[in-house]
Amino acid sequence: MPDAAAAEERANARLAWARNATDVKELELQRASVDAGYRSYWRAQVGDGSRIVMDSPPELEDVRPWLRMRALLASGGVRVPQVLMEDTANGFVLMEDLGGPTLAQVIDADNADAQFDAAIKQLLRLQKIQPPLGMGEFGHALLQRDAGLFEDWFLRRHLGLELDADDLQRLEEAQGLLMDNALQQARVVTHRDFMPRNLMPVDDGPAVLDFQDCVVGPVAYDPVSLFKDAFLSWPIERVDEWLARYHARALQARIPVPHLPEFRRDADWLGVQRHLKILGIFARLHYRDGKSRYLPDAPRFITYLDEVLPRYRELDPLREVLDVRIRPAMERMPLPSP
Template identity: 60%
Template sequence: MTLPAADHADRATARLEWARRASGATSLQLHRASMDAGFRSYWRGASNDGSPTAASVIVMDSPPDREDVRPWLRIREVLERGGVRVPRVLAQDVDAGFLLLEDLGAETYLHVIDTDNADALLDDAVSQLLKLQAIACPADLPSYDEALLARELHLFDQWYLGHHLGLTLDPADRQTLERVYRHLIDAALAQPRVLVHRDFMPRNLMPAAAGPAVLDFQDAVRGPIAYDPISLFKDAFLSWPEPRVAAWLARYHARASEAGLPVPELARFRRDADLMGVQRHLKIIGIFARLRHRDAKPKYLADVPRFIGYLDAVLPRYPELAALAELIDRHVRPALAADA
């Protein structure tokens, strides 16, 4: 889903004019900094006059008819009050969908993390996560309830199996998926509930003073405590060996227990994280297919094998999920092999 060229040009003009007014730099030029999987885009300010202010700002462009910026601002305030490092807002025009933000640099954790520094970087990320999870959820914060969990799971069969692979599941396969979905939903709903970011992963963390700074938090909900840790350690865009993930989960669990967060005992938490991961992996596979077929963003599908790998590592531990493994073997693995 893309804007017509004329709309793009009009939006670009409005964005630049607003940024120059908001920053006070009349020679400001904007250059693409990044674009997320939604409709927001980010632009770095640079000025021909060498103004240090102009050279250190980011414009978030969130077209109001496509992605309202108000949820982002609201959750940013909640997180900041709770001590979480988030980007500072220097100016805003909510009706137009423009924000002027501090420039945190060009590199996220995804750019800088490697085998040698991962322990330290992820420990710092957990420090921010513990602050986030300790925040009392606003009374009107949406809940990660049964309906939302089910909608997310059905992205897998609707968009990946259906739209992408072109499959029409027979009644037996549909019943299999519904039983698996029911098990995953029940497991998620049984977990202790905290503030959940929903995409707490290296791409949404930036090295920063008193950080890392946390990004892309506008979809926060009240939900299962294992969701954000498994999102951090089983990332959408890079993978780690299972023993290392297990050690990080144990380290998170120890720190969360020490911080007074409502984590269950370690064996139960590991199971919760595994099953929560399966729900997230299926959801993301579906989202990547939707990005390809609805939003004309095909690049994300290249990471589907990563999530199949995550499922391969976990499903054999749980006999109740054996039918899902068999369905993947029959329907998904041959398609991936054909694309390889």
């Protein structure tokens, strides 16, 4: 984490750049949002409205992958923020202000069908993009890293669990099945965090945010991320209905999805893989980065697992480890306050 002097120096550089970029000498910046990475977003009032300044310190988070991916998604018709000025050397970007609330803040049980219909439209545009040569792959190495996050940070660091040989074998067996399923699916451009807090409600949107880590990945990954959010839960019956709705529209758009029963299994299994990974990430954010507001959501992911694992006997080894080792350890370990 930067010290106070470095933070003040960066703040001065950010303000000077924003004043120059907007040609408003008296401009002031107000914090617009905070995320789990090193980027920060600042709102600037100008004559005809407001702008957003993205601050991405080059030594911590290179802004160029974000800009390259923004251009790729825009080329496919995906609604992304309009960039007005960029400074890659210093890590500053001036862009349109899409407004305040994210989709996560405005969606509710009554408007969810319409909101998700609009989100699916953007997702299908994203999935139809031809991946450029050299684009990152959601492959075995990434899956192994995700599995390691769960074991190293959530089980060992947070819960203090050291699994015995039998439990490790059960966990590795289940993780192997999840990995094989992910690797066997059709491949499309994959956001990897296509969820309501990364979508902004606008008339021609929703606009898609936080897309710099897009890869070529399994076709069911983003749909299940959208409907089984890290921060917002829905009844599983509605999730199943939305997955079927996405599937029908994907077939019409010629996205390479399998028959619905197979697609539903693929989405469920990717959901399990993703939930385990996020548990590891939330624990790492708490213990390594001092960001404790994420870990209190951990029980949400256990609920997701409880809903899905009984559907698939093949995943019984994971269910056994969850019931016998993980759940009792969580009950003994109070979660930090957000």
